[in-house]
Amino acid sequence: MLGRRLTLLTVTALALGLAVGCSRKQPPATDDRPRAEPPPATENAGDADAARRAEEEARLAREAAYGSIQDMIFFDFDRSDLREDARQTLQTKAEALRQFPDIRIRIEGHADERGTVEYNLALGERRADAARAYLIDLGIDSDRMTTISYGEERPAVDGHNEAAWSQNRRDEFVIIGG
Amino acid sequence: MMADFRVPLLAEPATWVFPRLGWVSSRALKSAHPELTSKLAALALVPLMLLALSVDATAQQEVRLGIRGYVDEKINVAIDELMPQNAAARTVAEILAFDLDYSLRFNVLEGNPGVVRASGPGPDYESWAIFGTQYLVTGTVSPTGAGYSAEIDIHHIPFQRSISQRTYALPDPGAAGFRMAIHEISNAIIRELTGEEGIADTxxxxxxxxxxxxxxxxxxxxxxxxxxxxxxxxxxxxxxxxxxxxxxxxxxxxxxxxxxxxxxxxxxxxxxxxxxxxxxxxxxxxxxxxxxxxxxxxxxxxxxxxxxxxxxxxxxxxxxxxxxxxxxxxxxxxxxxxxxxxxxxxxxxxxxxxxxxxxxxxxxxxxxxxxxxxxxxxxxxxxxxxxxxxxxxxxxxxxxxxxxxxxxxxxxxxxxxxxxxxxxxxxxxxxxxxxxxxxxxxxxxxxxxxxxxxxxxxxxxxxxx
Structure with a gap:
């Protein structure tokens, strides 16, 4: 019974994680809360507008931060060292993470379909660890990041060619709190 | 240990054993020339041997790269049509033939070439011997109240006698354990004739x-x-x-x-x-x-x-x-x-x-x-x-x-x-x-x-x- 509930929870969590991971253009559901609140009643319409504008700006800033935090990074074949483009992406991420210290993330390492299942699981973990280590170097608290590897099990792009493989050798960054 | 199980063989003269190229898996033969199996008897042995050679060559898709042989000499075994000719009997014969062939310890001839008909109570040993058969499996698969009873005999062809008779209980063909019960018969035959443990039950x-x-x-x-x-x-x-x-x-x-x-x-x-x-x-x-x-x-x-x-x-x-x-x-x-x-x-x-x-x-x-x-x-x-x-x-x-x-x-x-x-x-x-x-x-x-x-x-x- 407990196992069944755990399974459901896991599946739900994974589904949510994937949904967040796939829809970075949309603000996450948690951001709807401030927006849904009615504007405060006040006699000064200008103040209300300013407050609304500030709120909107904060929302947009947070949305932008979510976006850059969720940007994927990519790896060369059978490598887990960070390419220059990946480092730049991670530096942008680090700024966003510093700006919103309440945000916590799960780094998911992935591999392309070439190679064995077991090796790719280990390789995906290395890739997730590489991003985590670099973010720690950039000053992000290690407690804010967890890692997991999916190996070759969850390709982003179907296909059996370099175009697909290059998109599948990646780290995904899933916001799990904040 | 192996020698103990081979007692029925005794010291067989090498001369009577047919050259291996005279044997081909009946499965391969059927798939290549389905009409031939019933007419085998009409064929002279030399053409049969040539046919076997060509079929063997085409049936082999990837080249065998012999490192060294784990199985020294394959035994020629024939599985006669099991009686009566009902679906269960045919399934038993098919699975036995597959398992014995798969074991790499036998050349398997599945089914009866046609001329080999029992004239008396036992098999026609001399006709089976023409085909190079060393061992022959015969038997009946009869319905019982709860499934089938398979009575399986193994005959030593050169010595012209039955060396083993066993009865196996089989569940209903629709039951989960039906095929596994037949695989167990295969393993028993492999054990009987080679002293080795088969893997048909894996x-x-x-x-x-x-x-x-x-x-x-x-x-x-x-x-x-x-x-x-x-x-x-x-x-x-x-x-x-x-x-x-x-x-x-x-x-x-x-x-x-x-x-x-x-x-x-x-x-x-x-x-x-x-x-x-x-x-x-x-x-x-x-x-x-x-x-x-x-x-x-x-x-x-x-x-x-x-x-x-x-x-x-x-x-x-x-x-x-x-x-x-x-x-x-x-x-x-x-x-x-x-x-x-x-x-x-x-x-x-x-x-x-x-x-x-x-x-x-x-x-x-x-x-x-x-x-x-x-x-x-x-x-x-x-x-x-x-x-x-x-x-x-x-x-x-x-x-x-x-x-x-x-x-x-x-x-x-x-x-x-x-x-x-x-x-x-x-x-x-x-x-x-x-x-x-x-x-x-x-x-x-x-x-x-x-x-x-x-x-x-x-x-x-x-x-x-």
Whole structure:
């Protein structure tokens, strides 16, 4: 019974994680809360507008931060060292993470379909660890990041060619709190 | 021991044994020339021998690369039509013929060539002898209240007498155990005529990929009776069948983080075995069943450990910055073969079960997934060649490799318990399916169909489990 509930929870969590991971253009559901609140009643319409504008700006800033935090990074074949483009992406991420210290993330390492299942699981973990280590170097608290590897099990792009493989050798960054 | 079982043979004169090229699997013959089997009798023996030669050559799809023979001399055995000629009797005959042929210890003639009709109470020994038959299986498969009763006789043709009569109870053909009960008859015949243990009562476990998830399944070694072992609705992968046959252990994401679980091999509730932070993967159960070699990343990167299953103690075997994974036990439980990319590219290494005496075994290209043969003398693994994965075997004490496959990507070799066959996954047919082949790469047979099947693990002998 407990196992069944755990399974459901896991599946739900994974589904949510994937949904967040796939829809970075949309603000996450948690951001709807401030927006849904009615504007405060006040006699000064200008103040209300300013407050609304500030709120909107904060929302947009947070949305932008979510976006850059969720940007994927990519790896060369059978490598887990960070390419220059990946480092730049991670530096942008680090700024966003510093700006919103309440945000916590799960780094998911992935591999392309070439190679064995077991090796790719280990390789995906290395890739997730590489991003985590670099973010720690950039000053992000290690407690804010967890890692997991999916190996070759969850390709982003179907296909059996370099175009697909290059998109599948990646780290995904899933916001799990904040 | 073997000699004891061969007593009926006594000292047979070599002269009466037909040259092997006069024998061809009736299955191959039928598939090539279906109309011929009933007319065999009309053919003179010399044309038959020539025909057999040509059929054999075309039926062999991949070239056999003989390393050395594990089976010295094949025995010519014929399986007569079983009486009465009902569906159950035909199924019994078909399964016996498949199993005996598969065992690599027999040349099998299935069905009656036509001229060989019993004139008296026993078979027409002299006619069967013309076909080079050494042993003949005859019998009846009769309905009983609860299924069928198979009375199987084995005859020694040169000595013109029955050497064994046994009765086997078979469940209803619709029952789950029907085919396995017939496989048991095959094993009894193999034991009777060779003194060796057959593998007809084995299954192959594997992972099935569907919609991003994977579940563990199993199937009879001949491709019948596929069933589901896990229903965890997540990624469950890389199964390993315990040497007592009772459990299948695997890596699963059921708790979110990849952990090791074991489930009853027949299906049922999976129990956690190893649930460290990070990866718990690549289980390999020791031959005595007491230890589990596995890969953990809890201490930084992928290292190999041995878990004492009873005492729950954990011992770390490898210490380096590379990925060390895919452990596989030697049959005596004293050594472990594994893969490591400590030198930059994944390669095959072996070490003592305590982690000492590490040595590299294969020196080719990128290599993965080693599997130590149950006979102990060879190790199968996967090597990348020209961008594709192929199955290779090498002597366990080192030395040159033999490439067994050439078409598509071929991965995850797993030995049959007799060490004469290898299960593997291959994309030769498009999607990834499970296949088996002989130890030397011959007789490639497709076990699953439809694609999405990976990571085979060959069960031990299951008997009536």
């Amino acid at each position: 299954r192959i476990g594997f992972a099935s990929r569907r919609r991003g998830d994977k579940e563990i399944y199993a199937i009879d070694y001949d491709g019948a009776n596929q069933y589901r072992v896990t229903s965890l609705d997540t990624i469950s992968m890389t199964p390993d069948w315990s040497r007592d046959g009772a459990r299948i252990c695997f890596t699963t994401f059921v708790s979110g983080d990849p952990d090791l679980y074991c489930a009853p091999a027949g299906g049922g509730r999976a129990q956690p075995i190893s649930t460290n932070p990070g990866l718990d993967m690549a289980p390999s159960i020791s031959p005595d069943g007491r230890r589990l070699a596995l890969t953990l990343t809890k201490d930084g990167n992928a290292e190999i450990y041995v878990l004492d299953v009873g005492g729950r103690s954990l011992r770390r075997l490898t210490y380096n910055l590379g990925i060390d994974t895919a452990p596989s036990w030697s049959p005596n439980g004293r050594q472990i073969v594994f893969e490591s990319d400590r030198g930059g590219v994944a390669q095959i290494f072996a070490m003592d079960a305590e982690g000492a005496n590490v040595r590299q075994l294969a020196f080719g290209g990128e290599a993965h997934s080693p599997a130590w043969s149950p006979q102990g003398d060879r190790i199968a693994y996967v090597e990348r060649m020209g961008g594709r994965f192929q199955i290779v075997t090498i002597p366990a004490d080192g030395g040159g490799g033999t490439v067994l496959t050439s078409t598509g990507d071929n991965e995850d070799p797993s030995w049959s318990p007799d060490g004469l066959h290898i299960a593997f996954s291959s994309t030769r047919g498009g999607g990834s399916d499970i296949y088996t082949m002989d130890w030397d790469g011959g007789n490639i047979r497709q076990v699953t169909r439809g694609g999405g099947y990976v990571s085979p693990t060959w069960s031990p002998k299951l008997g009536s489990q």
